Amino acid sequence: MSFPRAKSPRQLYDEVRSYDRVITPDGPLASALNRHLDRTHLGPFAIPPRRLAAGRRQESEDRLAFLGMIDHEDVSWKRCAYAVGNILQCWEHQGSHDAIFEYDAYVDDATERAVERIADLETASMKLATETIDPDLDVVVVEPDMLTRLERAYLPAEYDAVDLFTDARFELPPFRIHDSPAAIVETVIGAVSDANADNVGIVLDRESEYSPLIESALEAAEIPFFGGPGFTDRSEHRLFVHLLRTAHRGTDTRLSEIRSLLTAFGVDVDVADEDKRLHELDDAELAWLNDFCRDIREYTFSDALSAFERRVDGALDSFRAELEKLGIVDERVTEARVDDLSFYLQTYDVPVERENEGVLLADAKSASYVGREVVFYLGLDDRWTHSAPRRPWVDRDAQFTRNFESFQLLLQSGGQQHYLVQDSTGGSPVTPCLYFEELLDTEYDRFSDLPATSHQIGSTQRPDDGFEKSSIDAPVETVETISKSSLNTYVNSPRDYYFSRIVDGPEKAYLTEGDLLHDFAEFYANHPKAVDETVLAEVVDLMLDDVRPLIRSVDERTRRTEYRASLETIVSYLDANPPTDGAFLTPSSGGDNAVAAHFDRDVDSPVTERRFTDEELGINGMIDLVQSTSALLDYKSGSEHSAKSIVKHAALSEPTDEPDFQALLYLTYWRSQTPDERLSFTFFYVTELVDEVIAGSDSGDSDSDDSDSAGSDSNDSGSADTASDVAVGDDGDSVSDVDLDDALTTVTYYPESPTEHVRREEFFEYLREEGAQKCRKVLSKIDYQTYAALFDAAPLVETTDSDELIESAFGETMIDRFKAEIGEYKYVTTGSEQVMRKITERQQAAFFKSDLDAFESFVDERLTELNRRRAGDEPFPVEGLAGEPNYRRVDNRDLLLEGER
Structure with missing residues (x-):
């Protein structure tokens, strides 16, 4: 492929060597021609018009005009720069410094004053507009079309022109x-x-x-x-402006937002602290920065620059000189003035001295x-x-x-x-x-x-290879077990899992809050009688102290209220549903507990925070609470999820983009401890009722069943099985009754197949009591034996799709037999369909033996695959089992390369 070839400097010189002046559109091109000059020449030979008019290297006119304006006129810097820029640009294209007046939309008071100021400046543009090249000189212009209208105005009435491009082709x-x-x-x-x-x-x-x-x-x-x-690009100059901006960011400045500033000052920031607020960290390395931010409104720019120079142990004389030119060196460092300074440095090129080597x-x-x-x-x-x-x-x-x-x-x-x-x-x-x-x-x-x-340097990697294989011959440790969180991450994106193992992440407020709520729940389960109003208040303070660096200061009061309500919700549940005796378990300690440590107590109950590692099953985890021999409980923050949603996101054959295998994993482990039993796993969303609890506590005082506590009315109703009043001390307030069922989601495991489960008489009675209206009506007219006989007449399709079941042979058999038993009524068909929808709903919201068996195989497959990838036999792909990962659940988004590379 080719296009017209430009003449070489040698070719151009041969064409223009006889002229007195050679006008070029570009300074470097002029320099190239001058290097070929082979004779004595009076004055400049090849030169751009602007440099010829100035007689020297000209400083940026827009900057000079701007400095002149702000020195003599009371006008905002941005408005001044806008006016100056328009005037000079219009001048360049129209040839006159006051040509801007022909465009009313761009003329205001600042523009009129700027035109007057610019007219008084000795600039190359004014000489281009008012003077011409000596007409007695023999002048040639290289490619006149590349000159602006103002530059052409400087040319003499007669001159020769030389084309820059030839008819030859440049390949x-x-x-x-x-x-x-x-x-x-x-x-x-x-x-x-x-x-x-x-x-x-x-x-x-x-x-x-x-x-x-x-x-x-x-x-x-x-x-x-x-x-x-240039001037603005110098690291120390950018660093100083960054420091001034940081000082005005306020008390919610996060370390992650000023990491580059801290790195430049040699302050090592722990990754875990990145999301913490600068002003809440008691760190000796950060004390100087906190002091600078606190005192910034007392500083002039000169004071601030001196403090910065002491910190970096160096002088910024050129920056101080520029502050003097701007007239702000002795002004207070206000946020508005810092904005002005930043705007100036981003808009204009400040000249710097350097060697051209x-x-x-x-x-x-x-x-x-x-x-x-x-x-x-x-x-x-x-x-x-x-x-x-x-x-x-x-x-x-x-x-x-x-x-x-x-x-x-x-x-x-x-x-x-x-x-x-x-x-x-x-x-x-x-x-x-x-x-x-x-x-x-x-x-x-x-x-x-x-x-x-x-060209690929030092790599034979193909675009779709993922990571380049390591050539280092080193033993790779085999992963024997996997936790629910690691499995969730791995299924969503194996590469995100990979980076989560080698890259630390910052501490998050919601994680810290969750850990502390867990610690309190464990503490209360071990020492319920030790918790009173004073203790609850101390725990709230403890939580707020730990979370304060991670949250906005304006949110502290709200958080305090939310923490108190969450703690009382936990107390309410454990009072109403105390764990059974854990004598059947060996003592177990889940690890450190900040709340217990604060009160100098042990938490060694066998039913709380039970860590397990089962290499045979390939899983590990931490059980928050063993409610009984057949019931486990896990404390959660955030919004409640239904049992149907939990089962859906634990799917193995068709994983969703929100994989969550916690209930399935924990039930699989607990099945190995208590085989052939019906088991349950309950998620207790301890923050779900916060708004309800707060509303109840604000509704007024009332009598309570407990003579030692006071209560408040609530519009919510509760039963003895699901709610209780929270006693928080002899003289403290109590929270009104709340329906704890609204914060609980229980998923049940049945140690049998779905067919075996739904044909049981127990399920039949459940349908009679809990089914839809026509479902109950139909089943009230038959006995259990008629219902059970259906499963012998046609095999049940074990599906979660109700339409599939209704349209199956089993569905047709049910409708036909019920009609034969009850009669040819429309409600029989409708009622039969409602029965089958309940059957599929049970499968949608529960786990069965086949589910846990399949999960065991699923874990084996993932561990085998994972260890193969760890050994370098294949890459860790970005996409998970469900395809493109759910990036809202990815922790290392910036490290994931995707698509064509």
């Missing part, structure tokens, strides 16, 4: 596709050295990821470079030519495309032509061009710079659609 070198920006930078650094640095140029988008990567790599390799980071870094949107022998182009994506200003004074077609020809020239800079690109990122194709559409007569969507070669 586009193939794009070199790499896997990542890091791989691209590694390629460049491998080709550059201190010896050849002066011959190398690198073109990139200064706002892209390539800029900091290449700068860091060059510094690490001790290769000199220039043209890279080494590798040249050129911005893809500013440079038109790079005068180096070897030029690397990094990225070349759609971010290289200029966005023409959307202003009425801009000729967009002319602007596009200038940008396009500039890009065309830039691509041909140097004797060797190397185009280093990515074909995709994050699973999405990378779109090449849109100017290629004009240059190349072909259709394409990505770089691989164009002439390209693929």
